[in-house]
Amino acid sequence: MNRTRVRRFFGITLFALVALAATSCGTNSTTSSGDNPSAIAATIHIADGKFEPREIDIVVGGSVMWINDDVASHNVKFLEPSTFNSGVIKPAATWIQTFTSAGNYDYYCDFHNSMKGSVVVRPAP
Template identity: 30%
Template sequence: MLYLFRSALILVSLLPGSAGAVATPTLTFPFKAVGTPGAGGASGQLTVRTLSPTSAISVLTLRGLTPGTPYVAHYHALGAASSDPCASGGPVTLGFPAFRTNAQGQATVLLRADPARISGSQGAYVIVHTAGNLAVVPLCAAVLRTAGTPAGQNAQSPNAQSPKVQPPAQVALQQTVKIGDNFFMPASLSVVAGTTVTWVHTGKVAHNVLSLDLPGISSAVLQPGDRYSYTFKTTGTFTYYCSFHEGMSATITVTSR
């Protein structure tokens, strides 16, 4: 991590992580203040350069944050909740090193990683959070939106069958999933159509429950002790995740009976 603000911006650029990638001219992505508490007059920019098919450098240059305060930043794959990438609630694909601002509220943060992890399947954005409360988001930068599968839809082969909608179960069915810090328990669950699953927050930091497979799964920010429920009526296997924490995801398989 780098704590010293650089007056001369490091010039880097973004390329898809395909085989044979080479360095290209610089692309810069500006941050916008999201408007959540703690945003103030924060601003900055992100620059990224692909050095090889498996190596890219991302640099955050940030200012106007709270002086001497710990922050974290994450790449997110584009979610399905909104046409605005910064409001789409996508899963975390890559985390920057944790950092602390200097006495002027400035920071420069460098990350080297595989470029394939930057873009996600449909696009990407970067969110800066306060380390003490990940629900506080001062800054967001829309990085890339790729063509192809529209947000909120899953690509299917021409012969794939659409999921079947099942009638409500005759008897109310209930299942519970515990939300811990950086995990869901159980990580894999099988239920019959018509089951209501309730997520119970048993951890100590903020989490949420979101899904690209089923956009209807979309909780608010959950604090310790909070609950969120969703009734599954469509058969299939669905992945859900917390958009605050890298790798925090689980699956639910819904069967007809």
């Protein structure tokens, strides 16, 4: 190795060490995902006037979270039971419903008749 190569080698090594130190420091702050006791079995995004995915499958006892990614307000209203009713979900807001009995649950958005979805709740295996 001549002098320039040696200098370049140390330069690269130093850069790699700094990069490594930066990444290992960054991982310390992302370890807070297990502190919610009620696990979310499925997530439904509301976007472009649609529930996505439109139909989901969960197991009894699971909770579903709706996230309004749209610019408009929406709601999630079940035909049966009628007590499963989110009220207004504003943009960026979320709503969670837990399902304790197996069955097919159809829902819609009061404000937009074309918005429909269903939750299929299967018995525990």
